[in-house]
Amino acid sequence: MSDEKMNELIKKAASDPEWMKVFEAFMKWSERASILGWEVEEMASVCMMGYAVGQDPSLQEMVKNMAAISKLGLDIVDD
Numbered sequence: 001m002s003d004e005k006m007n008e009l010i011k012k013a014a015s016d017p018e019w020m021k022v023f024e025a026f027m028k029w030s031e032r033a034s035i036l037g038w039e040v041e042e043m044a045s046v047c048m049m050g051y052a053v054g055q056d057p058s059l060q061e062m063v064k065n066m067a068a069i070s071k072l073g074l075d076i077v078d079d
Contacts, residue, residue: 013023033043053059
């Protein structure tokens with residue numbers, strides 16, 4: 001990533017507290033993932049999945065339902 005792009009991201013984060021929270025979380029957890037041996041492609045895949053879910057309310061509902069099923073101790077089986 002270029003210095004120019006990173007400076008743009010930092011400016012956005014400085015001007016919006018919610019944006020800053022996300023920026024800081026990405027920095028914290030991507031650093032942790034690196035320490036644990038995650039590959040860049042793995043991190044990108046998780047972020048892209050999260051982005052797709054954030055863009056599609058039906059996916060948000062599906063993820064919510066899957067989490068509820070998992071909390072019940074049930075397996076999600078696709079026959």
